[in-house]
Amino acid sequence: MGRCLVVDDDAEIRTSLTAYLEGFGWQVSAAADGQGMRQALAAARMDVIVLDLMLPGEDGLALLRWLATQPDAPPVLMLTARGDTMSRVVGLELGADDYLAKPFEPRELVARLQALVRRASKGGQAATEDTRLLRFGRWRFDRMTRQLIRADEVGIALSSAEFRLLAAFVQRPGRVLSRDQLIELTRAPGVEVNDRSIDLAVSRLRAKLGDTAREPSLIRTVRGEGYLFDAEVSAC
Structure with missing residues (x-):
């Protein structure tokens, strides 16, 4: 081991x-x-x-x-x-x-x-900000086109909030991120981000990933602390 x-x-x-x-x-x-x-x-x-x-x-x-x-x-x-x-x-x-x-x-x-x-x-720096195409689980994430790509090559578009949230997660797989941290990591000029908007973005991103709050396989809720992206991320 x-x-x-x-x-x-x-x-x-x-x-x-x-x-x-x-x-x-x-x-x-x-x-x-x-x-x-x-x-x-x-x-x-x-x-x-x-x-x-x-x-x-x-x-x-x-x-x-x-x-x-x-x-x-x-x-x-x-x-x-x-x-x-x-x-x-x-x-x-x-x-x-x-x-x-x-x-x-x-x-x-x-x-x-x-x-x-x-x-x-596999290299902790595989998912750098310069890497365009990343892989986790059965998904690929194209940061240029802001799409999730399924195993059958079907692309799923992400909203700006969903894209920024997923980008934050893939940079820090396996780490608990508080809502305050996610607010800072997903903040965009002229866009107000708060706890509620983070929770909504997580819910919508989970839906596109086929994840659920009850039985999450990728985005886990850590009670009282925040969210954890439970996946191995690598460059394609």
Whole structure:
């Protein structure tokens, strides 16, 4: 699978996660604090980090700030206390790529780590602002013609609001974007954007993608936080 670094001050969690991940073929290193994390990163290249936010000394948010300054830092999945919404939001804004709230289902952790590594291996910069044609799921997105293209080559036109919203999502797959962030990312001169207009644009974009709020496959609602585009995006 790859190399995973587990950073958690709870020895029992480190031991159990190490054994569980190794059962799925991961090579696992573990650290109890920031110093141990830095030593592990200096000793070997890691493909992904599982980072607990509640750590002694430097907490997880401080370590995320440090990782953001490091070239070629691996993707980070942060572990948070259930209900600790503000820490999750701040962590995502500081560069975490995903999160799980404790207690969590270990199999879900494995799936999320696999997704992070797949995205990283395909090149996190594939969906740049200069890339015209992008692929996700069964769709292609032509940013020149502002169209979604189905697998049967039928083009579906997007409104300006839908286009700006999808453009924001494909630039940041797998990350939770708050409504405030989406307002800033989709703002256009002379156009008023607010929470309600974001929700309407999401609803209309979901309809064109064949997505639903009840069973979303691409645009997931993260309660109390915003929306997440749950797809691997690559250049065609």
